[in-house]
Amino acid sequence: MxxxxxxxxxxxxxxxxxxxxxxxxxxxxxxxxxxxxxxxxxxxxxxxxxxxxxxxxxxxxxxxxxxxxxxxxxxxxxxxxxxxxxMAGKEEEDQSVGADLRVKWRGPVNKWCVVRADGVILRGGLDNKNTALETLTAIAQERQ
The missing domain is CATH 2.40.240.20 (Hypothetical PUA domain-like; domain 1)
Known part of the structure; x- marks a missing residue:
């Protein structure tokens, strides 16, 4: 033993x-x-x-x-x-419209969001990136 x-x-x-x-x-x-x-x-x-x-x-x-x-x-x-x-990295170019609107993942609470350059969330809680990109386009068109 x-x-x-x-x-x-x-x-x-x-x-x-x-x-x-x-x-x-x-x-x-x-x-x-x-x-x-x-x-x-x-x-x-x-x-x-x-x-x-x-x-x-x-x-x-x-x-x-x-x-x-x-x-x-x-x-x-x-x-x-x-x-x-x-986890910070370079943003993809297809996520932005102009100089002030972007699509960003803002965590599990806010999910995918359309945000201004100053960080203000214009539309949040979007379930996927494609929906966020469509929303970004719609907001950009409303601004014109």
Whole structure:
């Protein structure tokens, strides 16, 4: 017999029984550094526990983060960044009309949107990009 360590059955669990995975969408004004602050989690801290995973996505699709909960208390949570992805890229030319109207994905809340150059959403909640492009064309024609 060997003295090498072996995993005990009671320490072998289905992951879903041991931790939760949350998906969070934040507004554009929220920066990656903001979600790392313990007080950012104030309103949901009671739902979290150590080892929970949190996926954070920003409405503008500029970045995405994966976090693990390290500690929780009544007014906050300490999280650690596991991964951060910069998703900002060059916009496709077929998504714009003129200098001020564009089609953009604005996250799972607003979905596909027609937005002005200043970021104001003119029409949101569109289910797919083709519908958004058609809406963009219609709005551009209304403006003429």
């Amino acid at each position: 060997t003295d090498a360590p072996a995993l005990l059955q009671r320490r072998f669990q289905i992951a879903e029984h041991m931790r939760a995975i949350y998906f969070v969408t934040v507004e554009e004004s929220i920066k990656p550094e903001d979600v790392l602050r313990p007080d950012f989690w104030l309103h949901v801290a009671s739902q979290l526990k150590p080892y929970d995973l949190i996926e954070v996505a920003v409405d503008s699709c500029e970045w995405r983060m994966e976090l693990v909960v390290c500690d929780v208390w009544h007014c906050g949570a300490r999280v650690a960044e596991l991964n951060r992805i910069d």
